[in-house]
Amino acid sequence: MYSKVVSINALMFIAGMFSHQVAVANGEGVVEILHAAPSKCVALNEGRTCYADVKFSINTPALGDYCIRESVSKKILQCWASSQAFEFVLGFGSAESVSYELISKSQRDVLAVTTIEVNWVHKIQTKKRRWRLF
Secondary structure, eight states: OHHHHHHHHHHHHHHHHHHHHHHHHHHTTOOOSEEEESOEEEEEETTSOEEEEEEEEEEEEEEEEEEEEETTTOOEEEEEEEEEEEEEEEEEEESSOEEEEEEETTTOOEEEEEEEEEEEEEOOOOOOOOOOOO
16 A cells, blocks of 8 residues: 555656656747648548648757658658758648658758658548449
8 A cells, every 4th residue: 555655656756847847848948850830631531642731840959961851761852051940841742641850961860750640531431332223
């Protein structure tokens, strides 16, 4: 019984510390490194290609050479030299959700990842329909 009380108090203490750290970080004005807007694309039917103009806003912590690339195919979309803050507009078209990475050109390190989620209004129905003539 005592161990349950101690563990609950410990969890509440840790949760309190975590929420305090988040509030302090938000109070300092921490900005996302890679932000995509809109982050969701909606197609009419499941499996259809969704099209949108996605605007990437990048605010890196230091001046340098950076690139945006697709996470799966590793295809580089755009690179910038000696930059810290920049924007990029992508003509997005996909039937599936796609992730994009911001990498450091010199070190090839992944600095941030964002995902454009593809959703749909109508789901494909797998129910068979039977037609009757009479």
